[in-house]
Amino acid sequence: MAGKEEDKKQKKSKSAAVCGYPISIFFIVVNEFCERFSYYGMRAVLVLYFKYFLKWDDDFATTIYHTFVALCYLTPILGAIVADSWLGKFKTIVYLSIVYTLGQAVMAVSAVSEITDTNGDGAADNMTVHIALSMVGLILIALGTGGIKPCVAAFGGDQFEDHQEKQRSTFFSIFYLSINAGSLLSTLITPILRAQKCGKSSDSCYPLAFGVPAALMLVALVVFIVGSKMYIKVPPQGNIMVKVCKCIGFAIKNRYRHRSSRFPKREHWMDWAEEGYDKLLIAQVKMVLKVLFLYIPLPMFWALFDQQGSRWTLQATTMTGDFGLLTIQPDQMQTVNPILILLLVPIMDSAIYPLIAKCKLNFTPLKRMTVGMLLAALAFVAAGLVQIEIDKTLPDFPSSSQSQAKFINMLDKPLQATAGENDLTIQPFKASEGYLTFENDLDLITPEANFSFALNSSSRYTVVIFPDGVSKDALQFPDINKKPEQGNNEIRFLSGYSSLLSITVGSLSFGNVTSNNMSEYRSVPQGEAKFVIKDDSGNECTYDLTLGFGSSYTLIIPSTFTFGPxxxxxxxxxxxxxxxxxxxxxQIPQYFLMTAGEVVFSVTGLEFSYSQAPSNMKSVLQAGWLLTVAVGNIIVLIIAEAAKLPEQWAEYILFASLLVLVCIIFAIMAVFYTYTDPAKIEAQFTDMEPEDKEKRKSVEMAKKDRRNSDSSDDDEEKRTQTRM
Structure with a gap:
């Protein structure tokens, strides 16, 4: 026994070294920073990876994104059970971090565009490999990040002795600061990594954007293991969640067994567990269930909140990110959330809440959460209004029964033409103004000749009229019929020059453009683009063009083109x-409203849950809280698939309306909620007088005897039913 006490003292002395803080907590804080960098960095570019690398549409990309997030918030329950019941926190963190690191590495490999096509079946099979690896990687990441989520903070708290309450409180502040720091930095950095060019044909570097988070997760694992000998490792002591579930299950089963009228009704349905469980545990379970009942409407808030990483990021791809000295990538707009959190949390705590208190308003936690839900609904209304304005700026693309065409005159004189019922005058080496819409095939009448073109529905074309003697027919070229992706610009060249031209911009080549022909489109990023045009003789011409976000150009090189200054x-x-x-x-107003809603809703909700939870069941309510996040992401899947609204702004308004409806329900539930003091309730069972305890023991013995008697009666009833 003395040896054990000595070992315990030695363990604690190893971890108490710097300014009264255990050295071990520094390894834990660094581990958490790197892990959060890894998770949020990967998640920041995930929906764009789905859309632009795997070529999924917006709805399917959103569906898989929210499925992944839901899994990340379902697995913490599994991690908590494994840690508390079998492996302990340290081993659980290590083993699941290995799984986590493998998942991040698989994601980085899945994004390598040069994966070998071993079947020889071409691009389709190649993409199947990418998708399969991506799904395996995401499952491993969800298992890893979710599994360690309930363990790391609690493991950090285990490093402190009972007299280090102040240091423990400071540790948690630093711990959550490391979470926000990792989130903020990764959301800034990984979109920059994604925007780099790597590979032969890729205009985005997803292997790098996923590879750096994978490296940070490996660092997190190594740092955590390095501190192993300094940790205080509390052995598993049984999982309270399992005990709670068994108690609830026993109450339900016992109530069902004793459903006949000869058994008197009980004040609460959990009282039916008294035959098998201690009254203190039953009272604690009642308090937990009371709070969990309030959690029922909460997932709708998270259904809106987590769309910052999906729908709002996709919305940003149709906007311009030029802030003058700084150019923002669409996925970098997510950094607005952690920045505003760091600003709003102290403002709320030091200014807003005290001001409300001075006004003598009873701004209870549940009222705060209601306000937070309303702010999130307003954020989606703001997003809907922004989307309406974006839709006004989008081109009028052809419907499923229409086609569109524009015309380019490569003659050295103005051209009079009739396209369908439209009369045109096109200047030399210029295009007609805008696209014309046609319901059927196109008949083009010019002074030189008449032409007929077959146009496919929902398609756009450019029809080019060349000089006599060059082509008997005008030529038609397919145009893109959607906004360029990722804010890039789609550029192509039309050459009337008499010989072959080689055209490049940076490291991107348009190939060799022949006379009277059109090059393929190439995606060129925003900014100053310098196009270098060369002929076979080595002559060179540089053409500069300032590009915005999401435009498309046809650059016309006329037959009169000559090299020179x-x-x-x-x-x-x-x-x-x-x-x-x-x-x-x-987008900043909608981010501001959502973040303000998060601060009022989430921070208050966690504090409320902690204050209303029994002393030994904080983790149960924490698991319940994380479960609401998972269910919220599942709601997004259901609504996105079921609604199928043609306009994105309508979907935003639908989500806002549903949250307002749920908010009303939650407000009504809050009115009937009675705040409790768990310590006082627990004291009723732990601070009994000796005679009360003796009486309680006698009562429990009587219940045990009655339970045995009831069991005999039930057995007799079963035998009777069998005979019948």
Whole structure:
């Protein structure tokens, strides 16, 4: 016994070294920073990876994104049970961190575009490999990040002795600061990594964007293991969640067994567990169930909140991120949330709440949570209004029964033409203004000749009229019929030059463009683009074009083009799709409302849950709280798949309306909720006089005898039913 006490003292002395704080907590804080960097960094670019690398549409990308987030918040229950019942917190963190690191590595490998096509079946099988690896990686990550979530903070708290309450409180502040720091930095950095060019044909570097988080997760694992000998490792002592579930199950089963009228009714249905469980535990379970009942409407808040990483990021891809000295990527707009959290939390605590208290308003926790839900609904109304304005700036693309065409005159004189019922006058080496819409095939009448073109529905075309003797027919070229992706610009060249031209911009090549022909589209990022045009003789011309976000151009090189100092002046840039004109700054109000709602709702909700939970069941309510996040993401899947609204703004308003409805229900539930003091209730069972305890013991013995008698009666009843 003395040896054990000595070992205990030795363990504690190892971890108490710097300014009264255990050295071990520094390993835990660094581990948490790296892990949160890894998770949020990967998640920041995830929906764009689905859309632009795996080529999924917006709805399916959103569905898989929220499925992944839901899994991340379902697995903490599994992690808590494993840690408390079998492995202990330390081993659980280590083993699941290994799984986590493997998942991040698999995600990085899945994004490598040069994965070998072993079947020889081409791109389709190649993409199947990418998708399969991505799904395996995400499952491993969800298991890892969710499994360690309930363990790391609690493991950090285990490092302190009872007299270090102040240091423990400071540790948790530093711990949560490391979470926000990791989230903020990763959300800033990984979109920059994604925007780099890597590989032969990719205009985004997802292997790098996933690889750096994988490396940070490996660092987190190594740092955590390095501190192993310094940790105080509390052995598993049984999981309270399992005990609570068994108690509830026993009460339900016992109530069902004794459903006949000869058994008197009890004040609460949990009282039916008295035959098998202690009254203190039953009272604690009652308090937990009372709070969990209030949790029922809460998932709707998270259904809106987590769309910041999916729908709102996709919305940002249709906007411009030019802030002057700084250019923001669509996925970097998510950094507004952690920045505002760091600003709003102290403002709320030191200014807003004290001001409300001075006004003598009873702003209870449940009222705060109600306000938070309303703010989130307003955020989605703001997002809907922004989407309406974005839709006004989008091109009018052809419907399923229509096609569109525009015309380019490569003659050295103005061209009079009739396209369907439209009369056109097109200047030399210029395009007609805007696209014309056609219900059927196109008949083009010019002074030189008449042409007929078959146009596919929902498609856009450019029809080019060349000089006599060059082509007997005008040529039609397919155009893109959607906004360029990721805010890039789709550029192509039309050459009337008499010989072959080689055209590049940076490391991107348009190939060799032949005379009287059109190049393929190439995606060029925002900013100053320098196009280098060369011929077979080595002559060179540089053409500069300032590009915004999401535009499309056809650059016309006329037959009169000559190399020289003024060569660029003869090149005409025809705008096919206008650049994004709505600025990403318009998303800031919706982010502000959502973050304000999060601060009022989430922080208050956690405090409320902690204050209303029994002393030994804080983890049960924490698991319940995380479960509401998972259910919220499942709600997104259901609504996104069921609603199928044609307009995105309508979906935003639908979510806002549903949250307002749920908010009303929650407000009514809050009115009937009675705040309790768990310590006082627990004291009723723990501070009894000796004679009360003796009496209680006698009562329990009597109940045991009655239970045995009831069991005999039940057995007799079963035998009777069998005979019948």
């Amino acid at each position: 003024t060569c660029k002046d003869s090149i005409n840039a025809e705008l096919d799709i206008s650049p994004n004109s709505m600025h990403m700054a318009w």
